[in-house]
Amino acid sequence: TSLPAMPATNNEAVAPAVEKVKLGLGFIPNVQFAPYYVGIEKGFFRDAGIDLELSYGFENDYLKLVGVDEYQFMVGSGDQVVLGRAQGLPVRYVLNWYSRYPVVIFAKAERGITTPADLAGKRVGIPGAFGASYVALRGILEAAGLSEQEIKLESIGFTQAAAVSEDKVDAAVDYAVNGPVVLELAGIPTTQIALDDYLVIPANGMVTNEKTIAERPELVQAMVSATRQAIAYTLANPDEAFAIALQSVPEAGGENAAVSRAVFDASLAYWTPRPEQTLGATNLADWQAAAEFMQRIGLVDTVVDAETLFTNQFVTGE
Amino acid sequence: MTTPSQTPVFVVEGVAKGFTDGYRPIQALRPISFELYAGEIVCLVGPSGSGKSTLLRIMGGLIPPDAGAMWFEGRPHNAPNTAIGFVFQKTNLMPWRTILQNVLLPIEIQQGKVSPVQRERAEAMLATMGLKDFEHAYPRQLSGGMNQRVVLARTLLQQPRLLLMDEPFGQLDALTRERLNLELLRLQAAEGVTILMVTHSITEAVLLSDRVFVLSERPGRLIAQTPVPLPRPRDLTLISTPDFGAIATQVRSLIGETG
Amino acid sequence: MTTPSQTPVFVVEGVAKGFTDGYRPIQALRPISFELYAGEIVCLVGPSGSGKSTLLRIMGGLIPPDAGAMWFEGRPHNAPNTAIGFVFQKTNLMPWRTILQNVLLPIEIQQGKVSPVQRERAEAMLATMGLKDFEHAYPRQLSGGMNQRVVLARTLLQQPRLLLMDEPFGQLDALTRERLNLELLRLQAAEGVTILMVTHSITEAVLLSDRVFVLSERPGRLIAQTPVPLPRPRDLTLISTPDFGAIATQVRSLIGETG
Amino acid sequence: MFDAQKANFTLRAERKQAGTWRAGLAQYRMQLATPLVLVSVIALWALLVTWQGYPPFILPSPALVWQKFLLMAADGSLLLHIGVTLLEILLGLFIGLSTAFALGYLLGRHHTLERIASPYIVASQSIPIVAIAPLIVIWMGSGLASKVAVTALITFFPTLVATIVGIRSVDPDLHDLMRSLRASRWQLFWKLELPAALPIIFGGLKLSATLSVVGAVVGELMGANAGLGYLVNLGRGLLDTPMMFVAILLLVVIAQALHFVVATLEARLLHWQRV
Amino acid sequence: MFDAQKANFTLRAERKQAGTWRAGLAQYRMQLATPLVLVSVIALWALLVTWQGYPPFILPSPALVWQKFLLMAADGSLLLHIGVTLLEILLGLFIGLSTAFALGYLLGRHHTLERIASPYIVASQSIPIVAIAPLIVIWMGSGLASKVAVTALITFFPTLVATIVGIRSVDPDLHDLMRSLRASRWQLFWKLELPAALPIIFGGLKLSATLSVVGAVVGELMGANAGLGYLVNLGRGLLDTPMMFVAILLLVVIAQALHFVVATLEARLLHWQRV
């Protein structure tokens, strides 16, 4: 590696000292975190000298905690990193996990909402005017040249599936693997409009801070490498990965196994790298676009310098 | 109107009452019968716990008797009646009302609102009771004796035709008590109200009464209806007469027997 | 011990007290001075509001006087003292304690715990007061008069050397009251305690006292310290003697003057 | 009875007696104390930020929050958010309290009814509202109604309990008096039960007033387009901690104001308690 | 004083007097009523699901919830979650209540202090906890401590207010008695103030007991690895509404149980009130 190598901990013949590392996940235990369960179960992290502890909470809170170096790693989306940087958080995106932005606008199929333009004048439910769902909404509206005022936006909290199924709204913004999957399983066919078809924004990935990159590059490298290994293994062995995930989240099994499997299968597509993409890498152009977009929709005041948002150095190893 | 007419205003016939204290039954009042005549003053004496308050509460229609029946002014009686004024053993004023407001409560309840005339009458009544300066004070600002006078004023203002009084002068000092005794005699003479009053003072009982009723120890039984044939109008000089002494001694010995 | 010795047990000198009611100052007690001698019984009479309770509260060390000083058993006195027993005007029992527990409270407070001997003494005292069957009852289960006797029992059990009593027999019926008067005389003769007692009954005052103190209307002023030179031991027959009558009349006229 | 009051007098009288200038001083000290504590709390906060070196997105300095407040106040939108939250609070209080009074009165008078109903009332209180948010949103929509419902639910219990206890504590002697006067149901309520229960009811009202703010915020966190709770959420989403603090502090101010209103009302209505 | 009690007696006595069989019947009806209401609530719920045709992820039927419960109970993990939440509740109650007692006692005795402190106490109650979650996580970590802190905070206020009111309401005559007996500070507390204030304090305790459950859930919703609040969140994430319902109903059961414990304790300690 080109970085100054610290006394290596992972190459020594004697059993390496395993370091406890906490990773903040912005959701509750779920099969959607299967690669991390696989990484722990298969020893990818342990072999890299990491005793990984997963901690579940709110993405925003973890971003702040990483910003003050209370935590060293979290999983967050690119737009969050833009937001954080704009607020002065010294955070940086080091590994891409979701190759496509996972948020969609979905509706009952009978409504015939299939393109962004179809949303005009419709009641659209959203958890709140912030976060990934708001980013996706604005991106999709922008694609149709619609303004926020040209739809009826309703803040419905995290009740998208219920609201759509009970016709409280015409469409709702949600993760593709949540609401739509539920309705699908309940026998309600849906149509979906994915942000990713109109605007590419680096999606969920691993975020760390400048301090850790500067002082503990080998730790970042170890985390990135082990996670990549885990993602690759999960993609290669989905059945085994799913089984491991169920062990980690027993409540997801049993009666819920079918739903969980559906969610898991839907997720696999998002974890698969794009054809031309190195697993885990992002490109400057996408970050540039994301930074400009965030400024355009008013979530940040200035266009954040894309160079500061991410680094591929731990993925490509240059 | 100082001598009782022979019309019974109130008739009590075979009234009895028991309570249960947990599982233990308590016989408070054995069957009791008597009549009160219009314009008469009767004092009820008897040891503590003999059922005096219980009897008055039954007569006021506040608790139902276990047995027996009552008639008030010729009609069967078994519920509270606004023509019957009740002075309870404990001073029951509303702490959030001023003295004047407390005195006007019955009028408010019965007539919905208070006319200026009634307000003036209430003020006059309070003055009679020596409470002129305290109209706008609250009960807790007055001494126990003063509050008892407020209760009296409140009851008298209702102009009841029958007055049931449960130890109305208990907390008063000797002098005030004597003054109020005289005031009560004067009022009764003027308005002809019939009075049944519980007291612990034999002197008071003899001074005021046409008849003194003596209750036995629990369970209460009416052991005597001693007539008090002293002339009216009466005043405090009467107390030192031999006739008064004789009747007082008689009552005292009757109570003594009960013990 | 029925005649007072000449040792002053308690000295009051120039004690005065005022209150403010809102902004209006109330002079409750004008400067007052007197002495209580060992083994003496003194009754304090006077109209309602004349400052009797205030005087006792000051003597008990519960409120500070505005002026003046006091000595108890030769020492300056200005705080509560366990050798001084206090019977308050209102019965102050703890509703969550049984009668026996209430009576034992002072012992618990002063000695931390109660010995079997003390418990037996308490039971005996309650029996004396006619409350044998009510040891394990709660105050609210007893009548007002019974509760007053519990308070008396509690205070006497402390074996105080000075007893301050504020209308201790106010709520009792005539008979019980006389019985307790006699009991008090007996106890006092046996134990030689000094007693200052507030009462509204002139008869009671003369029957019990070595001296009767008369307070004037508010602001209280000690207008007389009438000696009662009747022989001891005394009993109820004394009441009908001419000597008794003369002293009673004298006291009554003194109170009358105050009005 | 009487002496209890006298003793009360004694205490107050002695305090007053000490002379007007001393009383005046005490009053003065009191009036000074609260702002003084406030100033020291803010000073402590500022010191904490400086010492611990917290960055603004974790714990912004008082100055920063003040700046943010001025900024938000300038464009007028802050007033709108305050208005929305206030409306939710007031409607919620109105519904919650009136239900609590009515039910509390009923249960206070009928012991058996209370024993039957109380498990369900307790249950209704212990349901985590956030958890049944989807149901509430489905039934009430995501608009004003759901926030009002949450606020009503949360303010309901303390006042209910206080009303039951208050109605129970009415002096039975006064009940007898009213019966002997043949007072109607209505008169019994207005002239006896209400004034007698009021001192205890006010204890519950103070709790409810404070909780109503929490209710509105919880409701808004379920999903809202406006209001201070929405601002809290927005600030969180935008990583704009000073905005969150402005909203939180305004919520605290509202709670204080409501508490003050109730306390003032109490002082007015119950002034007889302090004569 | 005396007659007040007598009147009380009268009411009770008259009720009893009506004969044991009637009393027995009333008792019986009472014991029957609560489960009957429960049954009808469940029946209503079942009907609602059938009529409205709600899909299970919106409102599952009672049968479905029951099945889910059996399933979750079978593998023992449910017990673990209940245990975790109970631990949080009990620790939170312990800290919250003991602080409330201590502070309430202090403020109840010192009026001036209370006036100075009360705005801050009200403020502490109206802060939306979810909003300051990151601060709590930084200070307390994301483990047990933060949940306990939230529970303690939420249970604190009702008991505090009740303690203040209770200590204030101690009969001043009994204070005089204790003074005349030269009781120590300690004796004053144990033998007078505590027993005298207890009836009112219990009102606050019942509220606190109920709210403690809400506190633990709110704490767990901030982020947790176990507990019933975690299950609520998990059920939401898995779109497993029956699981949410099982967790919610268990929370309600815990609240009921706590309420029952407090009520029983009250009946024990205050049995003198009902003689």
Ligand SMILES: Nc1ncnc2c1ncn2[C@@H]1O[C@H](COP(=O)(O)OP(=O)(O)OP(=O)(O)O)[C@@H](O)[C@H]1O
């Ligand atoms: N509601 C009740 N329940 C049980 N016992 C009662 C009740 N009311 C009265 N008693 C009992 O009935 C008896 C008579 O009581 P009452 O109050 O009528 O006596 P009293 O003659 O008025 O006594 P006092 O002179 O002390 O006022 C007493 O033994 C009392 O304890």
Ligand SMILES: Nc1ncnc2c1ncn2[C@@H]1O[C@H](COP(=O)(O)OP(=O)(O)OP(=O)(O)O)[C@@H](O)[C@H]1O
């Ligand atoms: N704390 C107080 N504040 C204001 N005034 C008081 C206070 N205590 C007593 N007073 C007043 O002082 C006067 C004397 O009161 P005190 O209670 O000593 O009279 P008393 O002789 O005991 O009367 P009673 O025979 O009615 O018991 C009364 O006018 C009373 O209103």
Ligand SMILES: [Mg+2]
């Ligand atoms: Mg009686």
Ligand SMILES: [Mg+2]
């Ligand atoms: Mg007095």
